[in-house]
Amino acid sequence: MTSVPADLALLTTEEMGRADRLTIDGGIPGTTLMENAGRAVADAILARYPAQATLVLCGPGNNGGDGWVVARRLKQAGFDVACSALAPVAALRGDAAVMAARWNGPVLPFEPAALDGRTLIVDALFGAGLARDLDSAVLRMIEAVGEGRRVVAVDLPSGVNGDDGTIRGGAFTADLSVTFFRAKPGHLLYPGRARTGQLVVADIGISPSVLESIDPKAARNGPALFARHFPVLRQDGHKYDRGHTVTLSGGALHTGAARLAARAALRIGSGLVSTIGDAEAARVIAAHQTAVMVAEVDGPAGLALFLSDRRRNAAVIGPAAGVGDTTFAHCRMALAAGCACVFDADALTSAAGRADILWRERTADLVLTPHDGEFARLFPQLSGLPSRAARAVAAAKESGAVVVLKGADCCIAAPDGRIAINDNAPPTLATAGSGDVLAGMIGGLLAQHMPAFEAAAAAVWLHGAAAEGFGRGLIAEDLVERLPIALQIAENHLRGRGQAG
Ligand SMILES: NC(=O)C1=CN([C@@H]2O[C@H](COP(=O)(O)OP(=O)(O)OC[C@H]3O[C@@H](n4cnc5c(N)ncnc54)[C@H](OP(=O)(O)O)[C@@H]3O)[C@@H](O)[C@H]2O)[C@@H](O)CC1
Ligand SMILES: Nc1ncnc2c1ncn2[C@@H]1O[C@H](COP(=O)(O)OP(=O)(O)O)[C@@H](O)[C@H]1O
Ligand SMILES: [K+]
Known part of the structure; x- marks a missing residue:
């Protein structure tokens, strides 16, 4: 048993690194994980956007490694793709070097001119390994991308700290972010959440069993978090029981x-x-x-x-x-x-x-x-x-x-x-x-x-569920009257998991 439900767990960047290492130690090569990650991002793009001129910005680490895979797969799907690498390709190491070597398309200098004519930008500069504030070359690129282009972030929008959602000097504002295995706190915490856009969490072959030894403490709030303790209505109950x-x-x-x-x-x-x-x-x-x-x-x-x-x-x-x-x-x-x-x-x-x-x-x-x-x-x-x-x-x-x-x-x-x-x-x-x-x-x-803890989590989630879908004009009195709807939504979630009382 983990401290929080495995489905809702959020992993810090350090915990995600452990998940990665446990998986690789378990026999799945790092290049397989990277290929799966890049494929998941490409698939998410193909499911949402038409073929268009795309620039993949590749960073010096494994986030960049994912980027080379995305580029190859989008190109195979008929996109016009170029890459732009922050570090010299010859300086890449490990799995990222392997994936860069499999890219046989154009590599443009890391300058705003690389954006010309390109409407879709894949941000594979930094993910879990962001270690300091972005430097001026990256900030210039973010500014040049502006608001007229769509940005798809690999793992996280570069500049967002995955652990706490803070912004390190600047960050891309993504339309879509595709992360792997489990989301990170920084995807849900502001200001990072505002930069993340739609969040897709992709399965890349990491087994949920790794969570047992990692024992994450953070979770996305949801019915599974409080299901086990949610009040059960007894057929023979009376009001004092409640x-x-x-x-x-x-x-x-x-x-x-x-x-x-x-x-x-x-x-x-x-x-x-x-x-x-x-x-x-x-x-x-x-x-x-x-x-x-x-x-x-x-x-x-x-x-x-x-x-x-x-x-x-x-x-x-x-x-x-x-x-x-x-x-x-x-x-x-x-x-x-x-x-x-x-x-x-x-x-x-x-x-x-x-x-x-x-x-x-x-x-x-x-x-x-x-x-x-x-x-x-x-x-x-x-x-x-x-x-x-x-x-x-x-x-x-x-x-x-x-x-x-x-x-x-x-x-x-x-x-x-x-x-x-x-x-x-x-x-x-x-x-x-x-x-x-x-x-x-x-x-x-x-x-x-x-x-x-469960009472507070349940109330916060039900409060949101009561407000959801009402639209403008909601006042506090409405929230109270909509609680039966929210409770029904929670029950449907729990029943779906076989946990309704
Ligand atoms: N975990 C998993 O299961 C899987 C993870 N995968 C992917 O790996 C990603 C994590 O890769 P990662 O650890 O190599 O870190 P990453 O984000 O590429 O950055 C590190 C590099 O950036 C550099 N650098 C840092 N900050 C900087 C700055 N401000 N300005 C400039 N440079 C800066 C840093 O340099 P250094 O600090 O060493 O000088 C280093 O070179 C993860 O997000 C996901 O996409 C998938 O492949 C599949 C499975
Ligand atoms: N922008 C927002 N998005 C979602 N929930 C919000 C937002 N702003 C406030 N809330 C929620 O609305 C509630 C406001 O509570 P509070 O500040 O105590 O207001 P009041 O004192 O008027 O009742 C809290 O549950 C808070 O989490
Ligand atoms: K990124």
Whole structure:
């Protein structure tokens, strides 16, 4: 068993190198892998684009080696192909030299003039071996390619760091990237994701069994990641089996966020849900809620009493709660009560500068759901790390909590180093209240006894699935009402894998 499902694993460049070596040690020659890789790229091109004048840019390493294969195969398929080599062909070594020697077409100097009349550019300059910022010759070439030509990247757009999606000095913007065996974190993390275009992951003959010894920690988020822990509906079940989520409201003028979270918790299957607030807030909430229960709860002591009923097993604290000592005290009370907690929004800001108290007092599952601003306040010393994934992993290790670092490339990290990168969320999710809905969804899954990492990953994926296909005009309320559709989509995925409950 690997830490993350083999199908969803993402490999760092170092892990991909190990996969490569294990395969070669297992008896498959490197030239076979390279031929398979080049063929996969050529096939992806042939399936998408008509024959046209093509330039293959070949780098000094094995990424360039793949490029020579792509050139040969496109030429065989009737494309007009030239190559342009960054390093002298005579200086190539190993498998790349073998493949360069099998190319019998033109090799043009590595200058922008090589682009003249060519509409399709195959970027085989650097892939996993990118070791430093691009130099001026490559940057000039990227600029000359401009926006009028299609770029197909071999493995990764050159300049994108496969481990974290950062850009080393500059990078191609690809229409299509074809990578091998498994994708890399840099394909899914911004800004690399914006440079990757459509991503194809090709089988080149590396056996998934190599993953056993590599044991990757990163995965693309998807139903297979949370399938095993997804709540199963028992025929003879009753609502208390499905947990009781509590969402804490702000004052009378700020009840909407907790109400959204509550309805999302109910929709995602929490058996009971209560929204609680002070006397004035409770009256406002009562005017809006039907299936969600309402209770008047005054201050941290009231919260402690309310949560002392152990059936109330998950709490969502923070949405529109107000920043300050009271919210911080509410967080401490919820931790002391021993229920699973989601701390979002104002709970996170209220903890800035004193969060270590919460980490020490954590008794049960805890999920933190910061956006970038909240993250910078809560973990100022980590906010300079280069990628969302690195920041999320470091914060999870520091806090002992599961961290959902929200944004277009939302990352879910566990204290043991597992990280899921989400890629199903449309930009329509950037709308007021959508984070409140997500917090409620996580709370609702925790109430149903899902472990924190899987609950957070499932909620993030379902949140994206609920938004997908709706198009413009999506508001947070719509997300909640579309949760049944998202749950159905997840169930169809799981049923396809024989894992539906
Ligand atoms: N793993 C697999 O299973 C398979 C992998 N395959 C393919 O191999 C690729 C990895 O190959 P790779 O390791 O040779 O690295 P690659 O990306 O060609 O770059 C290294 C070269 O670039 C140079 N260099 C680096 N940065 C530079 C810069 N900024 N500016 C200038 N130069 C720079 C570096 O020079 P050095 O640092 O040594 O001076 C070295 O010469 C992988 O992406 C995939 O396409 C497939 O064939 C099939 C199976
Ligand atoms: N460009 C985007 N693409 C996909 N998802 C996004 C994008 N921007 C934001 N999101 C998601 O939308 C939600 C916004 O949450 P948050 O920032 O807390 O908003 P609010 O506080 O208004 O509820 C998060 O789940 C985040 O991951
Ligand atoms: K490349």
